[in-house]
Amino acid sequence: MSQKLKQSLLILGLFCNLHSFISAQESVEEVNPPDYIKTIQLFGSEEFSGTPILKLGEPLTIRFDDINGDEADYYYKITYYNFDWTPSALYKNEYLNGFDDIRIVNYENSFNTLQLYSHYILRIPNEDTRGLKVSGNYMIEIYNDDDEIVFSRKFIVYENLSNVKVYTKRSRDLKYINTRQAVQFEISSPSEILKNPKRTVKTLVIQNNDLKNAITDLIPQFTIANSLVYKYDTEASFWGGNEYLFFDNKEVRSPTANIRRIDLQEIYNNYLYSDIVRANRIYTYNPDINGNFVIRNLRAQNSNTEADYVWMHFSLECYEPLDGGEIHIYGNFNNYVTDDSTRLSYDKENAIYTTKRLFKQGFYNYKYVLVKPDGTIDPGFISGNFDETENEYVVIPYYRAPAARYDRAIGKGIGNSRNITN
Known part of the structure; x- marks a missing residue:
């Protein structure tokens, strides 16, 4: 065996080991804030809290309060992740234009309130962090002066490369027809993205902005022209819940x-x-904002x-x-x-x-929800589950081209169960 071939095999082996190491990493979880950090709001162009889903190039804003009111210094870092929230192989300069690990300089103290607090505002892009380069999954982490993480929040950036149509259906299982809602959808996109979609395309289905309860393991059932079709029932169903x-x-x-x-x-x-x-009790319609809040x-x-x-x-x-x-x-x-x-x-x-x-x-x-002894949540124990409940569903398709090193979020589709059908 030639020396050149040995070197090539060694490099290939190191690459495979690195890929296996990255793949074996555990999914990252958000760090919850301490008691003195309150009212965290993370949003894009619309000032509506939740897990923000931004179009690439749109601004990102984060607001939070420190009720210690002592004008403490906080810093932020931004990290990029794979579709499954495992660490990405991308270097920071490949997904971030500018710098992070910068102090948040925009803050104000409360005025005319009984509870004193300092209100912090961070907007991206800014003079240090000029923007994000790629679509996909991100985490923003807030640190204190001692470089200890205070809290973190996930957000998603997408490119408008596909058209996603979302429908809500009642469950076909008679046992759940009055309590669950199934999400069906179609993804239309350029033909090169649709090649071998069972390997290259992944999907994220979110109910009412609750990323912790999302469905992520769906693969396309079949293809019609340039559309991937997902017509699952049980695998893509959520408890209907009740109005908030x-x-x-x-x-x-x-x-x-x-x-x-x-x-x-x-x-x-x-x-x-x-x-x-x-x-x-029977279902009663009560308009809500699907679990959200407005200050x-x-x-x-x-x-x-x-x-x-x-x-x-x-x-x-x-x-x-x-x-x-x-x-x-x-x-x-x-x-x-x-x-x-x-x-x-x-x-x-x-x-x-x-x-x-x-x-x-x-x-x-x-x-109100019931948290069982094993930590799982029963959302309908107090509120009930009804197929008539108005819920909003967001579907985001991800695409990783062969030999690519990151998962691109290539679109966003929105559906609402107020138009639910059988």
Whole structure:
């Protein structure tokens, strides 16, 4: 064997080992913020919180509050990931135009509020980070002065290279026809992208902006002309859930929607009317914003710094056995996380579940879920599951060309179950 051939085989072996190492990496998870970091908002051109899905070239904005109010220094880093959120083989200069690991210099202190806080704003592009070069999955991480990560959030950037049509259907399984919604879709794109799609094309299906509950393992069932067709039933179905509950405390000094009592201590306390179990009742349409929230203060010119923080008190009448599980309030107000701040405790004296949590003034959607002893979430235990529920579904196709080193997000399709059919 020639020396040149040996060198070639050695290089090939090293490349294969590197590829295997990268493939074996675990999927990255978001780091949840500490108690003093509140109201994290990450959005693109529309100021609507959630997992932002941006078109390549659109700006990205992140806002958050530090209720310590001490004007602490925070820094940000941006990292690129594969479709399955494992580390990418791309170098930073291949996906980022400019620099990161830069201090966030745009912040303001709260004005005319009982709860002091510092409000931080980061916009990309800026003079240091001039933009993102490629589409796909990203994570933004916020660090403190000691280079310790404070929190992180995922976001997705897509290119408009395909047309995605999304439909919602009732389940074909009679057992779930009244409780689940199936998402069917078609992806139309240039012919070169459709070559060998079972290997090169992957899809992400999201319900109501909740990335933690997404479906990611679908492959095209067949091809019609230049379209990939996905007409799954069970594999692409979500629990229908129920419309979200809401409260609106844009006027902190007097009761508004769903708030029965107000109390002023060190800061304002708002007490909501007691909620009930809806799983055993018929479906009732109630317009919502699909788990989202909007910050606003009726008496403020700038709600970002003039909206106050309020202790919101929740109560739930529930007589169903929990079998070791826990009841939590649930929504995009904290990125669909269940923790000690969302857990309800049982009040034996009043035979009711209660909790309180700090919220910035605004309009919020929430619901109650059961967290089972194994950590899984039963979204319909309290709210019920109904096929009539209005939910928004987003489908994002990804494409990795043969020998390519990253997964491109090549489109975005949106469907809504208000138009659900059999």
